[in-house]
Amino acid sequence: MAILDILKYPDEALKQVSEPVELFDEQLQNFLVDLEETMRAGPGGVGIAAPQVGYFKRIAIVDVSSKPKIKHNGCMILINPEIKTWEGMKIGREGCMSVPDYTGNVIRAEKITLQACNAQGEVIDYECTGYEARAVQHELDHLDGLLFLDRLVSRRTDLFKRKVYKK
Amino acid sequence: MNDWKMLTLVGQDQPGIVARITTALYEAGAQLGEASMMRLGGNFTIMLMVKSGQSIEELTQCLRPVVQDMNLTISFQSIEASLHQHEIPDSIITVYGADRPGIVAKTTTALLEAGYNITDLDSDVAGSEAEPIYIMQIEGIATQGMAAVEKAVEQIKADGVNVDLAPLDVMIG
Numbered sequence: 457m458a459i460l461d462i463l464k465y466p467d468e469a470l471k472q473v474s475e476p477v478e479l480f481d482e483q484l485q486n487f488l489v490d491l492e493e494t495m496r497a498g499p500g501g502v503g504i505a506a507p508q509v510g511y512f513k514r515i516a517i518v519d520v521s522s523k524p525k526i527k528h529n530g531c532m533i534l535i536n537p538e539i540k541t542w543e544g545m546k547i548g549r550e551g552c553m554s555v556p557d558y559t560g561n562v563i564r565a566e567k568i569t570l571q572a573c574n575a576q577g578e579v580i581d582y583e584c585t586g587y588e589a590r591a592v593q594h595e596l597d598h599l600d601g602l603l604f605l606d607r608l609v610s611r612r613t614d615l616f617k618r619k620v621y622k623k
Numbered sequence: 624m625n626d627w628k629m630l631t632l633v634g635q636d637q638p639g640i641v642a643r644i645t646t647a648l649y650e651a652g653a654q655l656g657e658a659s660m661m662r663l664g665g666n667f668t669i670m671l672m673v674k675s676g677q678s679i680e681e682l683t684q685c686l687r688p689v690v691q692d693m694n695l696t697i698s699f700q701s702i703e704a705s706l707h708q709h710e711i712p713d714s715i716i717t718v719y720g721a722d723r724p725g726i727v728a729k730t731t732t733a734l735l736e737a738g739y740n741i742t743d744l745d746s747d748v749a750g751s752e753a754e755p756i757y758i759m760q761i762e763g764i765a766t767q768g769m770a771a772v773e774k775a776v777e778q779i780k781a782d783g784v785n786v787d788l789a790p791l792d793v794m795i796g
Contacts, residue, residue, distance in 0.1 A: 498795070499795055500793070500794070500795030500796070501795075502794065502795065502796060503794075503796035504796065505796075518796075523792070548792075548794060549791055549792075549793045549794070550793065550794045550795070550796070551711070551793050551794070551795040551796075552795060552796055553795065553796070556707075557707045557709050558709065559709070559711055559793050559795075587792060587794060590794050591794050591796050594794060594796040595796050611743075
């Protein structure tokens with residue numbers, strides 16, 4: 457068990473596309489333990505992607521269960537994940553362990569369905585909403601070399617809450 | 624003593640203020656920090672952190688050609704400051720209503736008494752000249768808990784303005 461070093465932007469390595477995982481071996485299991493420990497050691501600690509620790513494989517972990525009063529799937533080990541459907545849009549504030557001391561507004565789908573392998577290589581289907589869906593989309597972006605900085609929208613665009621317009 | 628100064632600038636909005644001011648500062652060897660720049664009532668305004676070993680007089684002198692040419696008003700102040708001091712707000716409060724005297728004073732006083740620390744405030748007068756509406760968005764930190772702020776919000780609402788308090792749950796991944 458070890459807390460791994462987090463790559464920080466402007467490290468260009470964060471902009472590279474990660475490769476699919478092919479072997480679900482012991483080395484992977486050991487890496488997952490370290491990755492989860494690193495996630496929990498970080499500020500917020502609700503999600504992490506392998507490229508953030510310099511391992512360019514399509515692996516992310518999301519666990520928002522520590523947040524009160526939200527829907528969640530517990531600790532999700534997401535290997536070779538693929539988002540299948542997107543629904544709704546919402547602006548929310550995000551930060552990133554790889555971009556310290558900055559938070560900004562990002563538009564994400566409110567509800568997503570996705571498919572990913574677990575640590576044993578079994579394919580699992582998930583449905584995520586709200587904060588958890590946001591965390592998943594943020595982490596999966598890392599696998600494609602995208603940071604939340606690539607998706608920033610104005611801090612001033614959400615003056616009226618969307619719900620006001622809907623009714 | 625550090626070398627940070629706060630530059631404040633106001634002038635009739637016109638193309639080129641930002642480019643010309645920042646170029647003059649760059650050429651003077653100054654480093655720029657955090658900034659807030661916006662159009663307010665047809666004026667363009669700048670609050671800009673500037674780091675430089677030069678004196679306020681010297682910096683003012685560097686900007687003089689642009690300032691005179693564009694008819695701007697500037698002022699530098701020495702400040703105790705450093706970068707990387709961001710505080711993450713935990714809530715957003717939106718206030719709107721028919722414009723009348725006292726909305727900001729009453730709202731922010733109630734929030735202050737509830738231990739609310741404002742980190743960012745934007746406001747606008749919209750609507751028409753005959754029937755102006757006031758719209759304000761406040762971000763901040765509830766230092767004495769959200770329950771106290773909720774109570775303050777109810778108190779502000781009772782005064783006849785629309786107030787919405789929403790938690791800002793920053794997702795750090």
